[in-house]
Amino acid sequence: MKLNLFLITTGFVFSISVQAQPDSRILEEFEEWIETSAYEITETSLDASSSDLAPIERMIGDARIIGLSEGLHSPAEPLVFRNRLFKYLVEELGFKAIVIESGIVESKVLNDYAIGSEDSLENSLLNGISYGFDQLQGNHSLLRWIRNHNDSLPDGEQKVQIFGMDVSGSPPGLVTTRKPDAPLRYTLEYLDSVDATSAEQFRERIDPLLPILASGNGYGMLSQSERDGLTASIEDMISLVARRKLEYIAVSSEYDYLWGERAAIAARQTDSWFRRMPLEWTPSGDYTWTAESQNIRDRTMAENFDWVLDQLNSTDRVLVFASVNHMAAEQHELPHYLVDEGQRQYKRTPFGYYAKTKYGEDFTNILNVVGSGEIKPCFQPGAIPIAMEVPRPDWIDARFHDHSMDEYFIDLRDAPERVSNWLSEVREQRNARISALGSFDIVYYVAKFTHDCL
Numbered sequence: 001m002k003l004n005l006f007l008i009t010t011g012f013v014f015s016i017s018v019q020a021q022p023d024s025r026i027l028e029e030f031e032e033w034i035e036t037s038a039y040e041i042t043e044t045s046l047d048a049s050s051s052d053l054a055p056i057e058r059m060i061g062d063a064r065i066i067g068l069s070e071g072l073h074s075p076a077e078p079l080v081f082r083n084r085l086f087k088y089l090v091e092e093l094g095f096k097a098i099v100i101e102s103g104i105v106e107s108k109v110l111n112d113y114a115i116g117s118e119d120s121l122e123n124s125l126l127n128g129i130s131y132g133f134d135q136l137q138g139n140h141s142l143l144r145w146i147r148n149h150n151d152s153l154p155d156g157e158q159k160v161q162i163f164g165m166d167v168s169g170s171p172p173g174l175v176t177t178r179k180p181d182a183p184l185r186y187t188l189e190y191l192d193s194v195d196a197t198s199a200e201q202f203r204e205r206i207d208p209l210l211p212i213l214a215s216g217n218g219y220g221m222l223s224q225s226e227r228d229g230l231t232a233s234i235e236d237m238i239s240l241v242a243r244r245k246l247e248y249i250a251v252s253s254e255y256d257y258l259w260g261e262r263a264a265i266a267a268r269q270t271d272s273w274f275r276r277m278p279l280e281w282t283p284s285g286d287y288t289w290t291a292e293s294q295n296i297r298d299r300t301m302a303e304n305f306d307w308v309l310d311q312l313n314s315t316d317r318v319l320v321f322a323s324v325n326h327m328a329a330e331q332h333e334l335p336h337y338l339v340d341e342g343q344r345q346y347k348r349t350p351f352g353y354y355a356k357t358k359y360g361e362d363f364t365n366i367l368n369v370v371g372s373g374e375i376k377p378c379f380q381p382g383a384i385p386i387a388m389e390v391p392r393p394d395w396i397d398a399r400f401h402d403h404s405m406d407e408y409f410i411d412l413r414d415a416p417e418r419v420s421n422w423l424s425e426v427r428e429q430r431n432a433r434i435s436a437l438g439s440f441d442i443v444y445y446v447a448k449f450t451h452d453c454l
Contacts (some may be wrong), residue, residue: 012240020398022422029419038403038410038445042279045081046145050088057093059442060410063364066319067352069327069440070101071370071430073131074378075409075449079138086319087145090160096310097141097161103130104304105183105266107164108259112412113145115159121147126177128171132379134177145293161312165304165320165351167273167297168266169213170307175379180274182212183266187237190260194248198240205233219274220281227275234271238264248338262307269300291346297325302354322351324431328439329356329365332432348432352439366409367440369397370430371447378453385451396429396436406447412437 022030037278042052060066068085072079089095100107107129113119121144124132133139143162150159169180184206191199209230212218222230241248241261249257276293278285305320312318321329329352355363374385400410415423415437423437436443 010016023060024417026422027399029416032049033416033419034400034403038405038408040405041407042082043084044077046083046087047223048084050084053088054092055086056088056409056442057087057393059409060364062245064284064315064362065094065355065359065364065365066317067327067329067355067365068319068321068370068444069324069366071324071368072375072449073133073323074136074375074451074453075370075373075446076138076452077446077449078124078370078444079136079142079452081407081444081446082319083138083142083145086409087141087149089317089319090149090184094317095160095319096158096316097163097308097318099163099165099305099318099320099324101166101301101306102128102133102164103166103168103178103182103266104269104307105168105186105259105263106130106178107162110143110162110164114143114162114347116147117151128164130164130166130168130176130178132170132176132377133452135378137454138452140454141381142205145443158313163308164305164310165301165322167300168263169270171273171293172272178307179212180213180219180270183263183270184210184213184234185258186263187241187260190252190256190263191237191241192255194260195244198368202233202237205418207231211254214453217283220277220279220285220372222279224279225274231271231275234264234267238268244308258311262304264373266304269296269303272296273300295346295349296350299349299354301326301351302358305351305355305389321446324368324429326350327352327365327367328432328434329353329363330435330439332381332426332434332439337357364442365440366444367436369400369443369445370449371401371445373449374451375449376451376453378451391430392428394428396423396427396434400443400445401447407445409442409444410441413441 002113039055043049066089066433068082086098105129109124113121121140125139125143129139146160146162153159168183169178170176171180188199188203188206191202209226212221241264245257273293273296276288276289325348328350331347331349331353332346352365352395370391372388374387376385391401412423420437424435426435
């Protein structure tokens with residue numbers, strides 16, 4: 001099956017297999033539990049009171065890291081909730097950063113704007129967010145609020161920051177401003193400023209390949225020797241930056257060095273993602289190779305997230321936001337279309353698994369369940385809205401659908417025994433086969449959604 005690679009890499013997917021529905025007793029218990037234990041979300045404006053979100057404080061407790069998943073990319077309502085939740089977490093609970101599903105190198109532009117750069121909001125988003133997500137109104141609102149919040153702080157008070165954690169360059173990056181050459185270009189520019197001789201030597205090796213990488217899927221046109229040469233050049237660059245750390249800091253700054261070093265590592269991450277691509281591959285080809293690249297991507301997210309935490313104070317609390325497939329805390333099956341018939345079934349090891357394994361109770365995770373509405377790949381010229389179906393009766397999602405509240409959140413850990421047992425089993429969800437209670441702690445539900453394109 002041939003699908004747009006953007007759909008594979010960003011989560012515009014849903015499952016199609018069918019399982020049995022729960023028996024009538026469990027359905028009744030679900031109904032009663034949600035009607036008596038869920039907290040309705042009553043506001044949709046960043047300027048509104050956050051009192052409807054206050055029960056979340058008890059649910060997350062003292063966890064340092066709050067994971068919030070996104071049921072689908074492009075709906076407005078989950079982004080509005082994310083922004084309101086982050087504002088609440090910052091103002092009421094002292095959170096200091098948000099980490100999003102976007103390229104790590106690109107996000108320096110976002111963070112620089114957030115903490116006071118003179119760049120414009122629009123330009124910061126255009127160059128700072130992956131996969132065309134700069135076209136979503138919710139991301140504009142988020143960055144604008146962070147900047148306004150920081151501008152209002154007294155001199156010397158710690159500012160709120162924003163980071164990406166994803167593979168840089170938006171693989172395959174066909175319609176984005178920053179392409180897969182982004183981390184290499186950033187590293188070379190940093191070397192230009194601290195070590196012109198080494199920069200020139202690396203440019204002789206790398207510059208001829210940058211236009212090919214900038215074409216997104218152009219990596220498939222590289223020969224094996226060109227690929228090997230690129231990989232070797234990246235490793236040599238990482239080694240150089242590491243061993244000359246003190247020299248480079250002396251002629252730049254520790255902040256600039258940390259980003260220069262991260263860009264070199266990000267170049268390795270992007271290269272690793274693309275090396276799964278078959279030689280001479282084109283977008284009309286087979287996509288099964290992306291199964292392994294997706295696992296590389298989630299591991300990359302975990303590594304970059306750890307780096308982000310290292311840039312913060314040890315007690316700083318963080319909200320991390322990515323799709324359900326990335327945020328689930330257990331290994332799960334990949335969508336069926338990534339695997340040829342008769343081929344072994346790949347398992348996805350998501351970012352959330354690494355976070356839960358490493359941080360344990362310091363990581364609390366929220367599952368976003370969406371009802372029905374429309375999505376739209378707003379970065380694509382002439383794109384039209386795509387209607388998404390109501391959750392099928394056998395999906396986990398269906399159990400949270402058709403209640404008296406259109407938008408609410410509920411603590412899965414408080415579910416009655418039979419409901420808890422049902423939620424603990426691996427079942428179909430719009431994006432994957434997961435154990436809801438094994439992968440998440442809280443559910444945020446929205447019944448109707450609209451696209452968020454500018």
